[in-house]
Amino acid sequence: MGTQTRWLVATRAAAITDWSCCQTFRKKSITTTVSCFSSTTRSSSLSCTWSPLTTIVSSMSYDKELAAAKKAATLAARLCQKVQKALLQSDVHSKSDKSPVTVADYGSQALVSLTLERELPSQQFSLVAEEDSGDLREESGQDTLRRITALVNDTIANEGSHSFSILTTDDVLKAIDSGKSEGGSIGRHWVLDPIDGTKGFVRGDQYAIALALLDEGKVVLGVLACPNLPLATIGHNEQHSSSNEVGCLFFAKVGDGTYLQALDGSTQTKVNVSAVDNPEEASFFESYEAAHSSHDLSSTIAEKLGVKAPPVRIDSQAKYGALSRGDGAIYLRFPHKGYREKIWDHAAGSIVVTEAGGIVSDAAGNPLDFSKGKFLDVDTGIIVTNQNLMPSLLRAVKESLNEKASSL
Numbered sequence: 001m002g003t004q005t006r007w008l009v010a011t012r013a014a015a016i017t018d019w020s021c022c023q024t025f026r027k028k029s030i031t032t033t034v035s036c037f038s039s040t041t042r043s044s045s046l047s048c049t050w051s052p053l054t055t056i057v058s059s060m061s062y063d064k065e066l067a068a069a070k071k072a073a074t075l076a077a078r079l080c081q082k083v084q085k086a087l088l089q090s091d092v093h094s095k096s097d098k099s100p101v102t103v104a105d106y107g108s109q110a111l112v113s114l115t116l117e118r119e120l121p122s123q124q125f126s127l128v129a130e131e132d133s134g135d136l137r138e139e140s141g142q143d144t145l146r147r148i149t150a151l152v153n154d155t156i157a158n159e160g161s162h163s164f165s166i167l168t169t170d171d172v173l174k175a176i177d178s179g180k181s182e183g184g185s186i187g188r189h190w191v192l193d194p195i196d197g198t199k200g201f202v203r204g205d206q207y208a209i210a211l212a213l214l215d216e217g218k219v220v221l222g223v224l225a226c227p228n229l230p231l232a233t234i235g236h237n238e239q240h241s242s243s244n245e246v247g248c249l250f251f252a253k254v255g256d257g258t259y260l261q262a263l264d265g266s267t268q269t270k271v272n273v274s275a276v277d278n279p280e281e282a283s284f285f286e287s288y289e290a291a292h293s294s295h296d297l298s299s300t301i302a303e304k305l306g307v308k309a310p311p312v313r314i315d316s317q318a319k320y321g322a323l324s325r326g327d328g329a330i331y332l333r334f335p336h337k338g339y340r341e342k343i344w345d346h347a348a349g350s351i352v353v354t355e356a357g358g359i360v361s362d363a364a365g366n367p368l369d370f371s372k373g374k375f376l377d378v379d380t381g382i383i384v385t386n387q388n389l390m391p392s393l394l395r396a397v398k399e400s401l402n403e404k405a406s407s408l
């Protein structure tokens with residue numbers, strides 16, 4: 001038995017499924033094993049006769065990770081719902097870039113981070129998340145920190161979870177700051193927007209807890225908890241709806257499709273993007289906030305494309321979720337000059353849409369690249385639609401951008 005085989009056989013027990021063990025494989029540069037981690041060679045690795053390798057392949061199904069992500073996002077959604085119901089002015093703060101942040105953004109980030117670490121104890125943990133604890137460590141942040149800590153403890157206690165002991169303010173600060181990873185193209189990184197659409201959250205409208213996992217720079221799973229999104233369709237299809245229940249949990253795993261279940265845990269249904277190919281029958285989503293995306297430009301694009309319906313304006317990645325189940329067929333996002341997109345604003349949403357059969361690209365038709373750290377460098381904007389409409393949408397976007405440039 002060669003050294004490599006002996007080593008593999010000796011470690012064939014449970015440890016083989018462990019991510020840190022997989023990292024050890026990498027460090028040892030065992031070529032055949034490393035190939036099991038490359039997305040391009042995953043299928044060929046299935047024919048491998050060494051059972052440890054097969055075990056590794058099955059660990060690539062991300063089942064454990066998806067279950068942990070759903071649990072974390074659902075728990076965070078509970079905390080957010082509680083806060084949104086009783087939002088106090090003192091719960092809303094301004095960050096250095098003047099954007100709002102609330103006790104729920106921090107509480108959600110702490111809960112997701114703690115839950116993932118508890119649920120996946122044997123995995124190396126890296127989290128790229130929107131918030132940090134800087135302001136909470138100031139003297140002026142102490143009351144807010146105590147309030148966040150109470151919220152996190154309450155949510156855990158109401159869940160009846162015995163795996164957490166009562167958390168101190170220090171535990172909460174540490175949990176928030178475990179989201180400081182820079183991400184990148186190597187290894188696994190969780191990507192979290194603890195409340196996407198904070199402005200919508202404060203207004204009492206749509207928001208989402210958006211959690212994704214990157215593996216070697218690619219999004220391999222995503223969960224979107226949208227506590228205020230109706231379970232029935234929204235937008236121009238809403239006349240077909242019979243229920244007024246709200247609270248959606250969308251989730252997707254690479255190669256496995258996109259599913260929707262009620263946040264309270266009902267059975268899941270597979271969802272697909274709309275198959276519409278006539279733009280006259282399509283409707284489009286965009287940001288509620290004109291400061292986040294140019295409403296003028298999207299209206300020019302929609303007109304060129306032949307879209308008749310007015311835009312459906314909602315906050316957050318709930319737009320990706322709604323699109324994944326066919327509520328509308330297009331999502332247009334054109335931030336104003338100088339704004340740089342962040343990965344946590346699109347990672348979960350993009351896999352939820354692509355696994356439901358849609359396409360997510362920048363305005364030039366390039367796929368989004370999540371492997372470059374926390375920023376997403378896109379050409380001009382982000383467009384999302386189905387396979388049928390993408391070619392004509394790209395043409396309409398190009399023409400509209402050219403016209404805009406020549407009018408300046």
Ligand SMILES: Nc1ncnc2c1ncn2[C@@H]1O[C@H](COP(=O)(O)O)[C@@H](OP(=O)(O)O)[C@H]1O
Nearest residue numbers: 195196197198199287289291292315316335339
């Ligand atoms: N000037 C700007 N242009 C584009 N996006 C912006 C922006 N300022 C903030 N954002 C991002 O827009 C996100 C909300 O998107 P939407 O408009 O689809 O609801 C915000 O997420 P947060 O609410 O998590 O901060 C924030 O990251």
Ligand SMILES: [Mg+2]
Nearest residue numbers: 099100130198
């Ligand atoms: Mg924010």
Ligand SMILES: [Mg+2]
Nearest residue numbers: 193196197345
């Ligand atoms: Mg966001």
Ligand SMILES: [Mg+2]
Nearest residue numbers: 130193195196
């Ligand atoms: Mg946010």
